[in-house]
Amino acid sequence: MSMSRSVLRHMVLAMVMSVVALGATAAENDHNQTVRNISEEKWVSAGAEHFTGNVQMRNAFAQVSPARSYGAYVRFEPGARTFWHIHPTGQTLIVTEGVGLTQSVDSNGNMGPVIEIKAGDIVVCPPGIRHWHGASENSSMTHLAMSERDPNKAVQWLDPVTEAEYKGAKK
Template identity: 50%
Template sequence: MNRRGVTIVLSFMIVLYSCGFRGKAPKAVQDRDPDTIFPRGDIIASGNFTGTAFLQMLVPADTVYNTQIGNVTFQPGARSHWHFHPGGQILLVTHGKGYYQEKGKPRLIIRSGDVIKCPPNVVHWHGASSDSSLTHIAISPNTPKGAVVWLQPVTDKEYYGGIRE
């Protein structure tokens, strides 16, 4: 675990101790990958992903903020289907390596620390590389316009296509 991770864990333990918590860590803490900030969440079983991906909703859509935020973790080789967001989407990559591709453009490599702006109504996909997991915070603003429209699966040819670094 890196220094930042140790600091976060120690800070969390101090807060728990100061609040009188003396037992086993909460399930949300137990389910965390040691290299990620938020819990991994549950397997996404919607049929809109190839491979195994997990979702932990952090902020559900509401009428005050009109934004939903989720922590998404892709196992190696996992990816979304082609899709678009009527209100756009922002991806904050927090761990690992993966890909992002807009329809008709080259596939891009994305890594921890990258920020991807998916424009409204632009067809795209994203997921982990074949040799690394990928975790990102998915921010979907303007939810009254619609959250996501799912399309066809990403083919292996598209997934393994050319890379622009």
């Protein structure tokens, strides 16, 4: 079976363009990108300043200015949770393991329901919304938390989620 000259010419051109593109990508990777394995990052205690219970954190990524995105894995033992807090640019959580809970307060001050979250769920919390998240009472939970740094305003940490709020809101 013979190929027309036109088809052959297009195939050769496509192969040459692929090789050129691969070379350009390799050069860009060598000079502009950072590749590291998450296993290089250690789990550290999140401490009691903004968390209730046993919470561990592991840095995932942090962009260099002018980029502002950053992320961390956060592992909550059963019953552990964040304090109420507000992210000026919003926050996205990707649950990677376990079962957790999250709750928010709308812009009018109305308390929303506690929502159960589990591995595979993605939680998007808009900018300026008061919320908390953590593990359920009987399961640990790990999520990748991602946000953007606002150079003018940091995360606003508020009061702890009380046991009554945590337990009462789940009914």
